[in-house]
Amino acid sequence: MAEKNSSFSQSDGSSGGQGASRADLYREWVDMALLTPIRVAWDDWRTQVGSIIIGFYLLLGTVGVALVEPPVQGQGDRYVPPFQDWSVPLGTNDIGASILSATVHATPPMLQMITAGAVFSTAIATVIGTVSGYKGGLTDRVLTTFTDIAMTIPGLPLIILLAALFEPTNPAVIGILITINAWAGLARSIRSQVLSLRDHSYVEASRIMGAPTHRILVDDIIPNIMPYVLINFVNSARNVIFGSVALYYLGILGGVHENWGIMLDGAYNGGAIYSLDVLHWLFVPMIAIVGISFGFVLFAQGTEKLFNPRIRARHAETVEDDNAPYQQ
Template sequence: VFFILLATIGPIIVPAPIVTSVNPKDIFLPPQLNNPYYILGTGPIGDSILGDIVAGAPFLLEVAFLAGLFSTAIGLTIGILSGYLGGIMDMILTSITNIVMTMPSLILVIILVTMIRTSNPLIISLILSISSWTGLALSVRSQVLVLRSLPYIEVNKLLGLGTWHTVFREIFPNLASYIAIHFIFNVEGAVYAAVGLYFLGLLPINPYNWGVMISNALNDGAVYGGSALYYLLFPSVFVVMFMVGLIFLTYGIDEISNPRLRRY
């Protein structure tokens, strides 16, 4: 919730830094407790670190959630079709999934982003989800193979209720919590990938991106305890906080959906 508010309301409350002239005295200042806008310190051109982080949050979260959505949709569709239809369709879709799984996904993503060089969040999300759907597809297939043999599914078939009714009314609800957890894991992986690609400079430079901030801080000697330490520290903290929040969210969903994990 915090990061959703950070990405939606944050830019309204905390405007993006606008630096018209660089004053050497304002570069890499430590946290300024007497000024909320500079409470996290300043960056390499005297810009507010808080302002940079808030300005970069909407794009990063948009890419992450879109990538998670695409990965989940592809994996869910292929898994359900493969498990429910069976036969030749199952063989074809499973073969495609296994082939994609054997591809070096990191190298493939790096090649694609280097060739395309786009800052469009939709295209970046599609690239990040190009191979992250395979695990979900195989898992959903296994679940559907079990579900389709249950008596009430057989009754639906005998009553002629149709494939769409059976899939969306009987099978899909049993996969809801499972899908939600995989979606969150895909979002988590997309955040790591997006930050990493910007950190490596493989995507067009966005000064507000957290990966670019970390890269610039390292280039300015932050790892050696220099004045750029806070410019490295706070973006890294926000990335870790977002990851930890997603992990706790998956634990919560798993505890709600799995009776064996409930404490009361």
């Protein structure tokens, strides 16, 4: 009986140790995959400020549109200055519509354009540039030729032509349209970086060990180019902002949705650049455009350290001390 009790206690101890080990592995994975990147990014003031700015615009485009009524004619008197009538805190335009309402309700379509355009151009460039640079040979020649053709097509005339042909109204489609060939230059730059990375010792070691190509790209190549990709993602987002505003301002895109470019066009035609009494009509959308661009730039600069393995290791928490009782 003593031997049986002893055996039962040993088996219980081993099962408890295995359970603790699985829990520790799960905790370690959560720490490395989720918590460590957050600690690394939040350690930089630029990330903090950029996150606050981007979060503000996200709230503006979700909660704000539910709290602020849409802009309509006659919400107040014409050309009310800002901070004079708190029913229209940022003033009104030439038809008495609230400028605050117009700015808030222009935010959701803008966020959709930014997301669709930046993700489309960055994803296409990363895939084509990485595969082209790593594979070489016929694959490289075909993808490079395709990229060169895309680079030779003038971007603005192509966008104007496609906008006139299809007359898109969906913000996501407009975002992709604005970046229809913007990915080409980034793809060439990524290809050049991958060409210098593919002969490094750690990449060669993965090939010798028989790692498949997609694992080498995901584990060894892409993490080393991610800071550059992230910066260009932000640049693509800023290009979508400025491009959409310009196209709406010029009247190339239809005015189905509220847009800061339409507000700028209305302010210009309404004489905002000639009269101080209506200058707020011009300044409010300009501040909205500059603010979101500034937030993206700060966020990208602050998150560059995310892909530095030494910095990530410094911020990672270990569970070795917690495992000590089970290792004895």
